[in-house]
Amino acid sequence: MTYGVTLFRTPDQMLSQNELAYQHIHQQQEQLLQKQLQTCRANQYQEIEKDTDFKNYDLPLARIKKIMKADEDVRMISAEAPVIFSRAYEMFILELTLSSWNHTEENKRITLGKNDIAAGCSYQ
Numbered sequence: 001m002t003y004g005v006t007l008f009r010t011p012d013q014m015l016s017q018n019e020l021a022y023q024h025i026h027q028q029q030e031q032l033l034q035k036q037l038q039t040c041r042a043n044q045y046q047e048i049e050k051d052t053d054f055k056n057y058d059l060p061l062a063r064i065k066k067i068m069k070a071d072e073d074v075r076m077i078s079a080e081a082p083v084i085f086s087r088a089y090e091m092f093i094l095e096l097t098l099s100s101w102n103h104t105e106e107n108k109r110i111t112l113g114k115n116d117i118a119a120g121c122s123y124q
Helices: 011-050 061-069 080-106 114-122
Strands: none
Touching: 011 080, 061 080, 080 114
């Protein structure tokens, strides 16, 4: 008397279960990354709102201004523009680094490489 219950799985069934497990883990990692990015952005916005000291810059304003003037259409640049770009670059670099490092960890590596940075660019 058989009840139609299979006690052993075929290789295809095992593979599909492994794929489902991988997809589930990957989805969890994506959700964690999105949460980290949202937290990072929120912290950056709070810092911007309370920041009143625009005299301390982490990136060289002269270099930023030089890059801006590389465009032939740009003739004059206000004093505030390089400061704002400096802050925007900092935020961009921070977010790109977070996304890239997440890709490095997903692949179980400890060295950030150009492939990770490229993958970090593809995150939203």
